[in-house]
Amino acid sequence: MSDVLTAPSPITTSPLSWREAGLLEQNRCPSGDLEKRWTRHKDNLRLVAPHNKRKLEVIVVGAGLAGASAAATLGELGYRVKVFVYHNSPRRAHSIAAQGGINAAKNYRNDGDSIWRLFYDTIKGGDFRARESNVYRLAEVSVKIIDHCVAQGIPFAREYGGYLDTRSFGGAQLMRTFYARGQTGQQLLLGAYAALQRQVAQGNVQVFYNYDVLDIVVEEGKARGIIARNLITGELHRVAAHAVVLGTGGYGNAYYLSTNAKLSNATAIWRAHRRGAYFGNPSFVQIHPTCIPQSGDYQSKLTLMSESLRNDGRVWVPRTPGDKRPPQSIPESERWYYLEEWYPSFGNLVPRDIASRAAKRVCDMGYGVGPTGRAVYLDFSDAIKRWGREVIYQRYGNLFEMYEEITGESPWEVPMRIYPAVHYTMGGLWVDYNLMTTVEGLYAIGEANFSDHGANRLGASALMQGLADGYFILPYTIGDYLASQLFVKLSTDTTAFAETERQTQDRINRLLSAKGTHTVDEFHRELGKVLWDTCGLARNAQGLSQAYSEIRNLRERFWREVAVPGSGAEFNQNLEKALRVADFLELGELMVIDAYHREESCGCHLREEYQTEEGEALRNDDKYAYVAAWEWGGENEPPILHKEPLKFEFVKPSVRSYK
Amino acid sequence: MHFTLRIWRQKNAQDQGHFETYEVHDISPDASFLEMLDVLNERLLKEGKDPVAFDHDCREGICGSCGIFINGRAHGPLRNITTCRLYMRHFQDGETITIEPFRAKPFPVIKDLVVDRSALDRIIQRGGYISVNAGSAPDANAIPIPKPAADRAFDYATCIGCGACVAACKNASAMLFTAAKVSHLALLPQGQPERRERVKQMVMQMDMEGFGHCSNTGACAVECPAKIPLTAIAQLQRDYIWANLTPDPYTR
Numbered sequence: 001m002s003d004v005l006t007a008p009s010p011i012t013t014s015p016l017s018w019r020e021a022g023l024l025e026q027n028r029c030p031s032g033d034l035e036k037r038w039t040r041h042k043d044n045l046r047l048v049a050p051h052n053k054r055k056l057e058v059i060v061v062g063a064g065l066a067g068a069s070a071a072a073t074l075g076e077l078g079y080r081v082k083v084f085v086y087h088n089s090p091r092r093a094h095s096i097a098a099q100g101g102i103n104a105a106k107n108y109r110n111d112g113d114s115i116w117r118l119f120y121d122t123i124k125g126g127d128f129r130a131r132e133s134n135v136y137r138l139a140e141v142s143v144k145i146i147d148h149c150v151a152q153g154i155p156f157a158r159e160y161g162g163y164l165d166t167r168s169f170g171g172a173q174l175m176r177t178f179y180a181r182g183q184t185g186q187q188l189l190l191g192a193y194a195a196l197q198r199q200v201a202q203g204n205v206q207v208f209y210n211y212d213v214l215d216i217v218v219e220e221g222k223a224r225g226i227i228a229r230n231l232i233t234g235e236l237h238r239v240a241a242h243a244v245v246l247g248t249g250g251y252g253n254a255y256y257l258s259t260n261a262k263l264s265n266a267t268a269i270w271r272a273h274r275r276g277a278y279f280g281n282p283s284f285v286q287i288h289p290t291c292i293p294q295s296g297d298y299q300s301k302l303t304l305m306s307e308s309l310r311n312d313g314r315v316w317v318p319r320t321p322g323d324k325r326p327p328q329s330i331p332e333s334e335r336w337y338y339l340e341e342w343y344p345s346f347g348n349l350v351p352r353d354i355a356s357r358a359a360k361r362v363c364d365m366g367y368g369v370g371p372t373g374r375a376v377y378l379d380f381s382d383a384i385k386r387w388g389r390e391v392i393y394q395r396y397g398n399l400f401e402m403y404e405e406i407t408g409e410s411p412w413e414v415p416m417r418i419y420p421a422v423h424y425t426m427g428g429l430w431v432d433y434n435l436m437t438t439v440e441g442l443y444a445i446g447e448a449n450f451s452d453h454g455a456n457r458l459g460a461s462a463l464m465q466g467l468a469d470g471y472f473i474l475p476y477t478i479g480d481y482l483a484s485q486l487f488v489k490l491s492t493d494t495t496a497f498a499e500t501e502r503q504t505q506d507r508i509n510r511l512l513s514a515k516g517t518h519t520v521d522e523f524h525r526e527l528g529k530v531l532w533d534t535c536g537l538a539r540n541a542q543g544l545s546q547a548y549s550e551i552r553n554l555r556e557r558f559w560r561e562v563a564v565p566g567s568g569a570e571f572n573q574n575l576e577k578a579l580r581v582a583d584f585l586e587l588g589e590l591m592v593i594d595a596y597h598r599e600e601s602c603g604c605h606l607r608e609e610y611q612t613e614e615g616e617a618l619r620n621d622d623k624y625a626y627v628a629a630w631e632w633g634g635e636n637e638p639p640i641l642h643k644e645p646l647k648f649e650f651v652k653p654s655v656r657s658y659k
Numbered sequence: 660m661h662f663t664l665r666i667w668r669q670k671n672a673q674d675q676g677h678f679e680t681y682e683v684h685d686i687s688p689d690a691s692f693l694e695m696l697d698v699l700n701e702r703l704l705k706e707g708k709d710p711v712a713f714d715h716d717c718r719e720g721i722c723g724s725c726g727i728f729i730n731g732r733a734h735g736p737l738r739n740i741t742t743c744r745l746y747m748r749h750f751q752d753g754e755t756i757t758i759e760p761f762r763a764k765p766f767p768v769i770k771d772l773v774v775d776r777s778a779l780d781r782i783i784q785r786g787g788y789i790s791v792n793a794g795s796a797p798d799a800n801a802i803p804i805p806k807p808a809a810d811r812a813f814d815y816a817t818c819i820g821c822g823a824c825v826a827a828c829k830n831a832s833a834m835l836f837t838a839a840k841v842s843h844l845a846l847l848p849q850g851q852p853e854r855r856e857r858v859k860q861m862v863m864q865m866d867m868e869g870f871g872h873c874s875n876t877g878a879c880a881v882e883c884p885a886k887i888p889l890t891a892i893a894q895l896q897r898d899y900i901w902a903n904l905t906p907d908p909y910t911r
Binding site: 069093106147151153156160201298301405471519520521 | 671686687689690691693694697698700701704705707708709710712714715716717718719720721722723724740744746748769770773775776777779780783784785787788789790791792793794795796797798799800802803804805806809810812813816817819820843844847849850
């Protein structure tokens with residue numbers, strides 16, 4: 001194997017920099033009336049006849065909400081679909097952990113909801129950093145998602161009359177969130193999984209378990225397949241297809257501690273980026289306000305408590321900093337309900353970015369509670385008094401149990417302690433209106449793309465977007481491309497496949513031969529700490545430029561000092577982890593550059609230099625009303641920035657106020 | 660806290676496998692069982708040794724990836740909980756803990772504590788769904804469903820597919836798993852058109868995979884992290900008898 005081992009390219013230390021290219025205006029967004037755009041666009045897409053669909057192969061990477069729903073639907077349409085998952089079953093993706101609910105503009109409550117209002121709330125929630133066309137389409141198809149999921153037998157919450165129940169959620173003044181107790185993501189994912197299994201039974205879809213996709217093969221500018229590693233045997237496989245769809249989720253695990261599942265990673269999207277796919281807004285990372293605070297260094301992940309809890313829970317801290325009395329014995333008059341005070345019209349239901357920053361602010365001011373002082377109370381005593389235990393159990397029973405198991409404290413007796421944690425990445429691969437990346441035939445769906453949430457995602461909108469992309473958008477738009485691929489003969493016996501496989505093997509060999517003394521997790525924790533401190537809840541130019549050189553050094557040390565025992569030709573979980581962390585190290589650099597370059601605050605991105613006197617985000621629409629789409633500049637070369645201007649024809653970007 | 664761990668080590672499916680003993684020190688009582696194994700693995704890696712392979716992912720009890728047989732019980736000494744949600748404060752300081760994979764013929768060992776549970780997916784492939792294509796559904800409120808029916812269907816639908824029911828069963832039966840899906844769909848109007856075929860096919864696949872028969876001891880429900888009640892099995896039995904013994908009015 002040593003003959004394919006190239007010398008590791010030295011990581012040169014250079015100051016944080018980037019190059020600027022021209023404007024990126026080709027996004028395939030239709031024009032004209034907003035309400036008619038998607039319909040008209042669909043009518044203009046090319047079609048593939050049923051007998052030809054059988055001749056077209058599509059690879060879907062990942063089987064979360066987006067991947068599973070897309071694969072099942074493409075199978076229903078008659079395409080030949082191959083799904084690759086690193087799990088031991090397609091039912092395990094992290095969509096399963098989503099708790100709160102899924103938004104849809106059904107207006108079953110008769111409370112004045114409409115597609116327009118869902119669109120407006122989403123684009124405002126995203127702090128005017130998303131495309132109008134995409135967001136409107138998302139709101140439009142949201143209603144079909146609920147119909148389809150009910151038909152699949154998903155047991156949504158119902159009222160006694162037998163009709164669907166809904167609840168309110170952060171960032172909205174309407175009750176448009178459908179839910180299945182605190183396990184909405186699980187129920188929706190199992191619905192998509194079941195639909196996928198039906199296609200497997202019918203022979204339209206094949207699912208490959210325990211396969212890690214380590215690279216994308218691009219031939220003549222078009223995505224032609226993947227290099228996948230069989231995690232059990234260690235073998236590398238070449239798989240060819242007419243199109244490749246990435247539904248691989250977000251990259252929040254770059255921070256080491258996050259609410260993401262332990263295996264969630266950026267490898268497929270990062271490798272795609274290196275092969276020519278632009279990366280959109282990499283620094284837009286959502287920090288979720290209601291997570292269980294960290295308790296020790298051994299900690300491997302943070303657990304989220306659904307935002308729906310803020311419907312009935314009241315957030316407070318003691319009015320006296322450092323008050324160590326148990327919360328129950330602090331009288332009402334000495335409790336500071338800071339969200340209700342600062343944001344009277346939305347109260348505890350302000351959007352996530354605002355709730356997270358407010359928690360940081362009160363803790364920075366010294367009001368934090370718990371052993372570390374980095375937590376605030378989320379109190380249910382009023383709600384229990386008003387509604388009774390039974391109702392609260394119906395709404396949040398499993399969440400209360402989960403909290404008690406982890407912390408040993410019962411939320412029925414004492415308020416929960418919560419603190420913000422990394423949760424979701426609005427950034428992701430840049431895609432056009434058809435969800436295609438800048439590599440032809442390579443699509444990104446769900447959290448893996450950047451498209452719909454701007455600089456901040458509203459609660460209950462991730463499930464909506466994943467399923468919108470998978471059930472109702474990609475199945476239409478991919479046909480337009482596949483129609484041009486009918487006569488392409490697939491072969492894995494090409495230079496591009498051989499070269500990509502060789503590079504993958506090379507990466508594996510380099511990791512195995514480093515034979516250092518530090519574990520992968522040690523590097524990962526260090527990266528996580530740098531990112532959390534400098535590119536987390538609040539950012540500034542000095543911290544970011546320092547983080548940039550720290551990450552570079554860390555990356556350089558990683559390749560020299562990492563310990564990956566065992567071989568590549570066996571089941572080696574540590575090698576899998578090392579490959580993922582290697583990519584997080586590169587992506588971390590780009591996140592920092594993106595956060596540095598955006599000299600404004602918007603949504604989740606709070607640059608300390610740009611805020612109002614009250615500590616609210618200060619946007620700069622004149623200079624930064626664009627999507628930052630980053631092109632890979634090459635090894636040790638600065639990335640290249642393409643700006644996609646955001647045009648607001650139907651809404652007027654306003655100062656986001658939840659007061 | 661300090662523990663002596665007897666861990667099942669098996670290189671691959673062909674290997675015979677054996678127990679190895681490890682000591683771990685300075686474990687926080689608030690660490691989860693998997694975080695305790697992380698600490699052991701970090702040490703093994705630093706010593707250049709092969710870490711213990713185990714399945715895990717979400718670490719919040721919902722993905723169904725983890726599954727370890729601890730001191731003779733699926734997911735350890737507590738009832739109705741996944742391994743990832745088991746905390747070390749539930750063990751005695753200085754205790755010897757025996758750690759094995761889920762054992763069942765249809766779950767072959769891949770390595771150490773990792774087993775292949777794809778047999779469960781093949782049971783679902785035989786009808787654990789409602790056959791509806793995207794795009795063809797009527798309005799979601801077109802069919803009212805009584806709240807108690809929806810709530811009971813939900814209780815059955817929460818199965819996480821971890822396989823603890825199989826590991827806990829002396830017959831390695833997958834009855835609770837299969838029954839959860841059969842019952843979830845049997846309680847909903849959308850599930851009726853395929854109800855007969857579903858139960859017949861899924862039970863047939865369960866038998867073909869080599870899972871044992873159910874003898875109603877209820878060990879499965881004690882360990883099930885999703886708290887699937889035994890009434891699911893009663894529902895499956897009723898549906899199975901009904902589907903096999905009564906004439907289908909729609910076939911001649």
